[in-house]
Amino acid sequence: MQADAFRRYVEPEIEVLLRVARTLVGSSDVDDLVQETLMRAWRAMDRFDGRYPRAWLLTILRNTNINMGRRMRPYSVDDVASYTDAKPAFGITPLSTEEQVMAAFLPDDLERAVQSLDTKFRTVLLLVDVDELTYAEAAEALGVPVGTVMSRLSRARERVRRHLQPNFEAASAGRQR
């Protein structure tokens, strides 16, 4: 019974846990953190009601991270670079030359814009826009209210957009010529 529930609710979330763990602690400690999270989830399985397994696991991940004595040190400059420098995953088509010419900004421009954000804004942006968590899931991962996620996300996106404003204006002028 416990085994069935674990396979049904927890196993499908392994990739999400690995992605979120990397965003929260950086690439080097991910495996330890996720393995410990899985072990704690297994021990807590009899108390889980089957609702919102991802949110439940993200809460365990956050508490495990705290209990393992790690400070969240997300999104250092190197970590952000690791998002953009990685080779495309198998089956993912890279941007065509035409798409690159049409884009208002280049990947490097975006990377600089994200790097320029304060840590707390950058984390929320990465969790929602890159790791594709919902507001509620990001709130569980960070231990903050949903309203805080929304306000930080909004400010993060506004700042990235402002950072890229010269690129947008140049692209717009180019289209009008």
Place this chain on the structure above:
Amino acid sequence: MIRAVRMMVTCHWSARRIQRYLDSDPAALLDPSEIRRLEAHLAQCDKCSTAVDEFRQIDSALSRWALRRMPDRQSVSHMHDVVDRLVRGELQ
């Protein structure tokens, strides 16, 4: 003059809802009347429709980061192995 002020007020109202409109997150959905009002505003306001377009471009570019940065296959396989061992009672 009145028209310009009304437009500014609607821009302010819209700016506070554009993120929720774009995300359609279950925790913060706009109601249908808000969506209608926002879309009507976007149809006639260059400033706000440009903002929506730029946010979409940023969102799309960030989504590509996710595609380029899938978890390491070895880590995924290791975690499935951890699940197997937990279920078999080999790990506590």
